[in-house]
Amino acid sequence: MMTAGVAALSKAERAEVVASIRAFDAFTPENDPHREHDFGAVEVGGVRxxxxxxxxxxxxxxxxxxxxxxxxxxxxxxxxxAEEY
Incomplete structure (x- = not known):
């Protein structure tokens, strides 16, 4: 699923965001204290x-x-x- 803000990005930007999420593995005790790996943040081309x-x-x-x-x-x-959260 994606929000309206993500859907409004260009096709290339959306593809970059998805690729960044697929590659995400920067889980730490600070950003994943329960070790569930169910939330993350990426930045692509200045878009968080x-x-x-x-x-x-x-x-x-x-x-x-x-x-x-x-x-x-x-x-x-x-x-x-990020601003839609």
Missing amino acids: CFWKIDAYDRDLRFGSPDPTDPAATVRVLTIML
Whole structure:
């Protein structure tokens, strides 16, 4: 998923943002204290974006009853401009 601000970026900018998120591995105790690897920030061409992963139930209506169970969970990645957070 992406927010309206990310959707308004050029196709090339969006591709760069997605590539940066795919390559992201800069997790530290300061930015990932629970070691869940479900949130991060990237900057591409002066545009700062956040990304987050949420765990929903199979119907995408509520939080997953057990995020550790792939049979009960759908994960959704959302990409947003920092100012949209």
